[in-house]
Amino acid sequence: MVDHFIMQMRPLFGEEEKKAICDYMDEDGFITEFKRTTQFEQMIADYTGARHCIVVNNGTISLTLAAMAVGVVAGDEVIVPNYTMIASPNAVKMFGAVPVFVDVERDTLCLDIELVKKAITPKTRAIMLVSANGRAPAAGIAAFEALAKEKGIALIEDSAQSLGSWFPDGRHVGRAGRVGSFSFSSPKIVSTGQGGALITDDDEIARRLRRLKDFGRSGGGNDIHDSIGFNFKFTELQACIGIEQMRKLPARVIRKKEIWKRYQEKLAGIDGVSVFPHDLALTAPWFIDVRVERREGLIDYLKQRNVGTRVMYPPITRQAAYDLPGDYPVAEDVGRRGLWLPSAVQLSDDEIDHVCEAIRDFYEGPKNR
Structure with missing residues (x-):
């Protein structure tokens, strides 16, 4: 017999997260991202098998930076599913790119590849493939990779809902695109309250992402800027929680x-x-x-x-x-x-x-x- 209200979703934090934050605060740290953030990034990279992981302040900005890092600029078109959280199109609209909406497969709710083919124009610069609820497209991830290569456009994976899910070929969801993006908002399987992560096997893309999130700095802690960048950094408090969440x-x-x-x-x-x-x-x-x-x-x-x-x-x-x-x-x-x-x-x-x-x-x- 249930005599209480059952919420549709709620995060789960325990004594481990509380202790991790208290232990960190006893160290008199600066709270801004540092060693624990690096540890959290490495745990995600190890779990997914990615060469690089870069964490940012939320899972919308992670998509924005992914698009920027693969070369999308204002005026370019990015194909996006019409079934997704509004963050997906907003992430590229924020800097002037144009989301082009395409319907999805009935069972997976992932992009319908035949409709994607019809939507590609000379202005298309990227496809944003959303793995709805962790599912891979029925058409197969290899078909999307081949299409992106054939058309000379980037494949970005919005894997916000997919940590812990895999493609049939053994790769973690998020590994097929040039960049994969995860979210750590409160409803996700791993949460830091807010937060996002980007994974890639491309060294140059990783370098761009790290600079885009940190003012375009040439290195940590200096004020030498090789390129335009912004401030989308993480915090050590989030990382303390994230480390314990990843262990679970x-x-x-x-x-x-x-x-x-x-x-x-x-x-x-x-x-x-x-x-x-x-x-x-x-x-x-x-x-x-x-x-x-x-x-x-x-x-x-x-x-x-x-x-x-x-x-x-x-x-x-x-x-x-x-x-x-x-x-x-x-x-x-x-x-x-x-x-x-x-x-x-x-x-x-x-x-x-x-x-x-x-x-x-x-x-x-x-x-x-």
Whole structure:
């Protein structure tokens, strides 16, 4: 019996993070990024297999810097999925590049490669491939790599939701593009409150990224500037938390998969509910994403049963911030029917069962709400 409100998502911090921050403060450090930040970067690089990792203050700026580092400038076009968090297009729009929206695959919610091909113009400089909820495109990551190479454009991976997920060829998601980007905002599997990371195997791209995030400095701690740069640095306090979070990542990946599997089993056979598929051998589901009928009624009913939910991203082109014409049937369908169910890593089996029982009651109860 669940007698408390089950939030759709909440971060998980423990005594380890608290102790790490207190220990650091006892050292009388400068708090700005230094040795612990380097340690955190190395842990991400080691986990993903990347040659370089550069952390920044959030996962939107990380995409901005990725685009800049691969040569995107104002006026260039960047292909972006119409199903994504608005940070993806905003990241390039911020410096004058033009996001060009393309619909997504029905099951993976990743870019539809055939539509991407049609959207490429002489102004296209990059493709931003978002691995929605850790999933790789059904068309295959190699197809996107080949397309980018053929057209002479950069492949950027927005892997914000994908730490702990892998491509079938054994590479971590984020390794296929010239740059891969992760987010550490509060809902992510690893959180530092805010924060982002960039991974790359390209030494020159890594050099550009490090200068872009730190005023264009030629080296740490000096005031000699080889190029234009900005201030998107990390902090040691974030790194203290991140180090402890990374130590917990393997166990969290296992639990995320268990959570998705239990939802899939408990929701099976309910007319009106469809769980988005995952290959658990490769993917650690970030959120539990489903398509549902009568979504607004379900949301209200679940709230009455102490269950929080969150509507999945509506199409970017339908939002007032962009308000663009076009036909995007998959993104629009998700905008109408997509729903995220409680997905926190600390979710108990009893809580999952309560959520699923409430959903089943809504669709199959005596009043067939």
